[in-house]
Amino acid sequence: DTEVTQTPKHLVMGMTNKKSLKCEQHMGHRAMYWYKQKAKKPPELMFVYSYEKLSINESVPSRFSPECPNSSLLNLHLHALQPEDSALYLCASSPGTGGRRGYEQYFGPGTRLTVT
Amino acid sequence: KQEVTQIPAALSVPEGENLVLNCSFTDSAIYNLQWFRQDPGKGLTSLLLIQSSQREQTSGRLNASLDKSSGRSTLYIAASQPGDSATYLCAVRRNYGQNFVFGPGTRLSVLP
Numbered sequence: 001d002t003e004v005t006q007t008p009k010h011l012v013m014g015m016t017n018k019k020s021l022k023c024e025q026h027m028g029h030r031a032m033y034w035y036k037q038k039a040k041k042p043p044e045l046m047f048v049y050s051y052e053k054l055s056i057n058e059s060v061p062s063r064f065s066p067e068c069p070n071s072s073l074l075n076l077h078l079h080a081l082q083p084e085d086s087a088l089y090l091c092a093s094s095p096g097t098g099g100r101r102g103y104e105q106y107f108g109p110g111t112r113l114t115v116t
Numbered sequence: 117k118q119e120v121t122q123i124p125a126a127l128s129v130p131e132g133e134n135l136v137l138n139c140s141f142t143d144s145a146i147y148n149l150q151w152f153r154q155d156p157g158k159g160l161t162s163l164l165l166i167q168s169s170q171r172e173q174t175s176g177r178l179n180a181s182l183d184k185s186s187g188r189s190t191l192y193i194a195a196s197q198p199g200d201s202a203t204y205l206c207a208v209r210r211n212y213g214q215n216f217v218f219g220p221g222t223r224l225s226v227l228p
Contacts, residue, residue, distance in 0.1 A: 004159075033215075042205055042218035043160070056215055090159055103148060103209050105216065107160040 003027075004108035006091050012114045015081060021111045023074040023091030031096030032074040033105065034066060037088045049074060050096055081115045088112055118143045120208055120219035128225040129196055137191040137222045139206035144184050147209045150216070151180050151191050153202040160205065164191070168211075196226045 004025045013019050023032065031050045035043035048056035049068040057066075063085075065077040074091055091108040119142045129135055139149070148167045152160040164173045164180040166189065172181040179192040189206055203223045207216040 006159075042220050044218075045215045048215060058215075088157070092160075104150060104162060104165045105160075105207075106162060107152070109159040110157075112157065 004091055004093055004106050006089075006108035006111050008111060009109070010112045010114075012116060013078065013081065014116055015083075017081075018077070018079045020078065021076040021089055021091075021113075023076075023108055024072055025093040025106070025108075026072055027093065027095075027106070028071075029093035029095050029106070030071060031094045031103075032068065033092040033094075034074070034076055035090040035092065037090055037110070043090055047076075078113075081113075083115050086114045118146075118208060118210060118217045120206065120217050122204075122206060122219040122222050124222060125220070126223040126225075128227065130227050131196060131198060133196050133226075134192070134194050135196055135224075137193070137204050137224070139189040139191070139219050141187045141189075141208045141217075143210070144187050145211045146184060147211050149180075149182055149189050149209070150207050151178075151189075152205045152207065154205060154221070155202050163204075193224075196224075198226050198228050200224060200226050 007022045034046040037043045046060045047066040052068045063080045067075040088110045090110045092105045094103050094105045121140045123138045150165045151163040154160050166173050166182045177194040182189045203221040205221045207218045209216050
């Protein structure tokens with residue numbers, strides 16, 4: 001199984017809502033990533049988890065809260081978002097152990113988030 | 117700070133042409149470089165991964181080269197097909213740290 005899955009595919013939420021995005025991989029990868037991508041722009045890194053511990057937070061506002069309950073699962077909890085947070089949210093994973101292919105990233109299909 | 121650029125920003129070619137996409141990076145202290153394609157509104161599909169010690173990688177009609185000292189990589193697509201139409205992104209990983217830096221992408225259209 002070489003797939004990263006993300007749910008939901010689409011999400012529309014109001015600024016007062018609380019919602020969560022989910023990402024799952026069963027490749028035994030030990031590093032997982034959240035990216036945000038605006039239209040016609042490259043992905044921007046938000047968070048990196050390595051061996052289930054948060055290793056990188058790219059100064060992301062606290063209304064985004066990541067969680068890694070186990071090595072296969074990554075969540076992104078959303079609260080009090082702004083309309084400018086509307087974007088495609090991409091999850092990725094990599095083996096994370098260095099070596100020849102250790103950092104090759106595999107991406108999920110993304111969640112299209114619209115904040116109204 | 118690593119900066120990645122891609123030229124051209126957009127490219128339109130007739131079917132069957134061979135083409136080259138360019139990626140440049142400012143800091144040569146990289147661990148690897150990965151090429152992706154992205155269809156509109158979709159996730160990224162990995163095409164090729166080149167380690168810093170390698171000069172090129174090939175997969176089918178795709179060939180990626182890396183010249184670390186000059187901070188450049190090229191993606192060569194042979195005998196282009198309409199199904200190759202997508203945005204192509206390169207991403208560079210530093211020697212230390214776990215994050216990639218992405219280029220802005222090249223939007224490719226292959227016309228039937």
